[in-house]
Amino acid sequence: MYHWLVNNQTCSNSIYLLGYFNYYGIETDINKYNAFNIYQKAAELGNIVVQYDLANMYIDGEGTDKDYEKAFELSKKLTEGNNTCGINLLGYCYENNIGTDVNEQKAFEFYQNAADLGNIFGMYNLGRCYKNGFGTSINNEKAFELFQRAANFEYNSAQQSLAWMYEKGRGTEKNIELAIYWYKKSAKQGSIYSKNKLKHLLEECVGKNYSKAFELSENLSERKYPYGINRLGYCYEFGFGTHIDENKAFELYQKAADLGNIFGMYNLGRCYKNGFGTSINNKKAFELFQRAANFECSKAQQSLAWMYEKGYGTEKSADLAIHWYKKSAEQGSIYSKSKLKQLFKE
16 A cells, blocks of 8 residues: 555645655654655645644654644644634644643633534543633533543543543542443553553552452453453452452453463462462463563562572572562562572572
8 A cells, every 4th residue: 555655646635645654654664754744745735634733743843843833823724624623723722832822711612612513632622621620610510521422432531531530529420430441441542540540449449348349340350351350369369358269269360361461370370389279280380470570570570589499380590580589679579689688698
C-alpha cells in the first residue's frame, strides 16, 4: 500500500494518506518531518482533515517548530466548516493559551458545540469543565453523564474519569465495583493511572473488607481479568471472604499465569515449591519464578535466588543467587539485602 501511495500522489486524499503512513510508521519508518511536509501539500490542495493533524503538530512541535499562532488559525479555519475535531481543538486552544488568551467561557462554548455534534473529545472536555467549574459552575451530574457518553465510545480518558466518579460517588452513587470495571477498561488501553488504581482498590478491599474483596475478585475473574483471577486465588489460599481451598487457589493461579499475569506466575511457583494444591515440583517452581523474575517481580527474584542458592529445581549457583538477590534488593527487599550480606561473608 505504501509504495502504491508513493506512486499515486494524484489527489489530496492519497497525499494525506502518505503523510499518515509516515507519521505512524505504517509500512515504513516513522518520519514526522516527512509527514509534516506531505500534510502541508495536502492542505494546500484543500484537504480539510489534514488541517487538524497539522494544527496538532504545530502544538506539539512534531516534524516542525512549535507555532501556537498557526495552530490557532488552523483550528479557527476548521470550525468554519463545522469540523467537530476542529471545534473541540479551538476550545482546547482557548483553555490552554494556545495562540490566544485563555478564555474559559469560549473554551466551554466550543466544547459544548463539539459535544452536541457528537465529538467524543468534546464530550470528555465538556465533562471536565463541569467537573472542575471551568467556564461554568460545577455540576457533577452533568460531568458524569458526559464522561459516560464518551466512555461508551471506548475513549480511554473518559473511562478513567468515569471510574473516578464511581469511586468517589461524584454525580452518581458510589459504586466500587463499577469503578473497578471502568478502571479495567481504561487499563486495557494502557492507562498507567488506571492500572495503579485497580491494584490499590483491590488491595484496599482486601485490607478492610474480605467479603467485598472476594466478591470483587470473583467479579473480575468472571470477566477474565488476569489481576482479578490471581487475586481470587489469593482469597482462596488465605481464606479472605471465603473458606480456604488449596485446589481452587492453585487452579486460579494457573489460569492467571497462563494469561501472562506475573503475580500469578509467582504464586503458582509458590504452590509447586510448597506442595500447595498440587504435589511439590521444584523444577516447575524454578521455571515460574524465573519467568516472573524476568518481569521484575521482586518476590520472584528473591525466590529464584533462593532456588539457585539451595540448588532446588536447578543446579546450585552462588553467583546466580547473588545476582538475583541483588536484583530483588534493588527493589527494596529486606530479606534479599540480609541474604546478600550473609553470602558475601561466606
